[in-house]
Structure formats: structure tokens, C-alpha cells
Amino acid sequence: MKKLMILFNNTSGSDEGKDLAEHFKEYAEGKNKELSCYLQEIGPDIDDQEAVDASREKEIDTLIIIGGDGTINRMVAAFKEELPHLKVGILPGGTVNNVAQALALPSDFEKAADVILSGHTRAVDYGLIGEHSIVSTMTIGILADTAARITQKEKQKYGKMIFIRNFFKLLLKKKHYDLDIVVDNERWQGKTQLVALLMTNSVGGYRNFDAAAKPDDGLFHLIILPHINSLRLIFYLPKVIMGKVNELPDIHYLTGAHVTIKNRRKEKVRTRVDGDPAEDLPVELIMVKQGLSVFAPKEE
Numbered sequence: 001m002k003k004l005m006i007l008f009n010n011t012s013g014s015d016e017g018k019d020l021a022e023h024f025k026e027y028a029e030g031k032n033k034e035l036s037c038y039l040q041e042i043g044p045d046i047d048d049q050e051a052v053d054a055s056r057e058k059e060i061d062t063l064i065i066i067g068g069d070g071t072i073n074r075m076v077a078a079f080k081e082e083l084p085h086l087k088v089g090i091l092p093g094g095t096v097n098n099v100a101q102a103l104a105l106p107s108d109f110e111k112a113a114d115v116i117l118s119g120h121t122r123a124v125d126y127g128l129i130g131e132h133s134i135v136s137t138m139t140i141g142i143l144a145d146t147a148a149r150i151t152q153k154e155k156q157k158y159g160k161m162i163f164i165r166n167f168f169k170l171l172l173k174k175k176h177y178d179l180d181i182v183v184d185n186e187r188w189q190g191k192t193q194l195v196a197l198l199m200t201n202s203v204g205g206y207r208n209f210d211a212a213a214k215p216d217d218g219l220f221h222l223i224i225l226p227h228i229n230s231l232r233l234i235f236y237l238p239k240v241i242m243g244k245v246n247e248l249p250d251i252h253y254l255t256g257a258h259v260t261i262k263n264r265r266k267e268k269v270r271t272r273v274d275g276d277p278a279e280d281l282p283v284e285l286i287m288v289k290q291g292l293s294v295f296a297p298k299e300e
Helices: 017-031 048-057 069-078 098-102 109-118 142-148 152-158 160-173 230-241
Strands: 003-008 036-041 062-067 087-092 121-129 132-134 137-141 177-183 186-192 194-198 220-225 252-256 258-263 271-273 283-295
Touching: 003 017, 003 048, 017 036, 017 062, 017 109, 036 048, 048 069, 062 069, 069 098, 069 132, 087 098, 087 109, 109 283, 137 142, 137 177, 177 194, 177 220, 177 252, 186 220, 186 252
Parallel strands: 003 036, 003 062, 062 087, 087 283
Antiparallel strands: 121 132, 121 283, 137 194, 137 271, 177 186, 177 258, 194 220, 220 252, 258 283
């Protein structure tokens, strides 16, 4: 680790990306005089290829990503050809941090910086959806439609409560989605209200949603819930809290490295990947097992 590129987005989270990037540069170079840190702005109005070209020109060996799952997702997609010879550091930020939670990265800035500077890495998975990537979650159905109706300002003002309120509004409408899902060689067809595809145990900031999902197991974990009964959900809470969502009786739980999901009707069905709007169905996902070398604390 000698040449680091710090990727920051001033439009995400609390809009302090550049300040954090400058803070990390000062902190890292103060700790290790042999390091050279370069700042690179990214964002919706900036072509991601600019960052890739700059990293090649400067012969970068380490990327530091400041942000949440959405920012990590975009940079993994942009740098996917470079990832085999790059190490990646994550400074948690943004509104959704499932990857950081799954890797037990500290939320405190200096502690997270120290994890990076310690040099210990962990090989973790990422997935490909066409030209795009996935590092944490994909939702279809009520979860995706709920998130699509919430603005960034509402997230920052009301937190998780705005999501819960809108979720139950849609739940009362009893909307179903008629899907054809193939996971490796196993097929599921039918009407469902919710599909969640997980790559880590953390969902929406809740760290122990599915204890069976590991960031380096080479598997997509699919949760299919044909019908959501709000009364039953109350009785299921103990298993959810224990991370045993795969053991709930009303859930279909599939795992595999290759997933295709199609809509059996003509209506548009939206998806959300790593917290952001993504492609409408149909989609195909391919796993890249342990294709990402991320700085992380040593596992106990």
C-alpha cells in the first residue's frame, strides 16, 4: 500500500465527503510518510471512468471509498477490471452501510482509518448484473416500492420510521408480484409480495437479519415471502432478531451463485440494488466469489 486514491462524493449522506477525504489524507500520511494519497471526486454528474483513468495514470494500488453501499456498488462496477490488483478501504458513510456492518468496520472515523492502515485484508464477494454490480442487497416488491417513494430528505429527517410507515401503507394494499425465479438449478414460480436477495447478514442497517449470509461464501441468499401477514410477523420477531429468517415457515429460502428473475406479467416490476433504483425485471445475477480485497479487522 503506497499510492492511495480517496474517492469522495459530496452529494451523498451529510455532504461532507471532501472534508472526510482531506482528513483521511492528512491522518494517513501523518501515520506513514511513505504513503501518497490522491483525492478524486465522484458523483452522479461525474463520469466514473474519470476516476478509473486517474487511478491508472497515477498507478494506484489502493482505493479508499467514502460512503455507503450505493457508493461502494458504483465504484466496484467502475473498477471491476482493476480489482484483481487493487486493495479497497471503506470509510463508512451515506445512509445504508450493510457492507461495513457485515465486515464489522468501526463507525468512528479514526478507528476505521486505522483498520485500513493496519493492512489486514479480507476477500469478499460481489455480484454482477449486466454492466452493473451488487455488493449487499437487491429488493423486489413491497420493499423496493417502499424505498422508491422515500426521498433523501425524508430519510435524513425521519430515519427508519418513514420506511416503516410507507411499508405498512403498501402492505395494506396486498399487492402481489408474479415471478419466475431460478437459482442455480432450482426454480420457484408464483405470486409473492416480497423478494430480498442478500449478500451479507445485514439489511437496512440491521446487522443480524440473516446470520446464514456471509460476505465471502460465494452465494446469493434469496428470501421469498409469498404473503405477508402482519399478525404473524409479530410472532416471527424472535427468529428475525436471532438472524434465523431462513427458518420462518412461510418463507422460501434459496441459495446459489447464478440467479435469474423474471416477471410473468407485462407490468413493470422495479428493483433496488444496494439502496438505489436499478433495472426493472428481468435480471440476471452472477457471483464473483471473493473478488474484492477489502481492509477489515481480523476475524476472532
